[in-house]
Amino acid sequence: MRYWLMKSEPAEYGIDDLARDGSVAWFGVRNYQARNFMRDQMRVGDGVLFYHSSCAEPGIAGLAEVAKPAYPDATQFDPDGKYYDAKATPDNPRWFNVDVRFVKKTRLMPLAEIRGYPELAGMRILARGNRLSITPVDPDEWRHIVAQL
DNA sequence: GCCAACGTTGGC
């Protein structure tokens, strides 16, 4: 059992959308490190911190879990879509995604609050210049965060 | 809208 933090822009897809949908394909990831986390390390049942980014109040907005192991991201094959990848074929897909299932909406834990806990100082999300949309979370960090929500 | 940081691309 592992833990993850996954970023999403609430204007595109926020915790309320996930609450409505129940679960969703985490398509559109076009970064190899993030892809590898999904493809190689995520297992059904892994815990997910649902993080709102690029918005007025960035922070953790809810809890989710991995609902389906990684499979080829369908959007890479759509020539009209913005996630199209001309070098990907169904026989040799380049991008993968898991499905994520809603667990609960929580209060918003703002980035500034996360930054304030010494226990969370090692989180990737706090590293300068961090741009990874999916990052592993230590079990201790997970426990600390969940206890404050 | 600014800008720092980073990943990717492509010329050589």
Add this chain to the structure above:
DNA sequence: GCCAACGTTGGC
């Protein structure tokens, strides 16, 4: 295989 240029991310 180097590395400069470019595009994107994301907090502020």
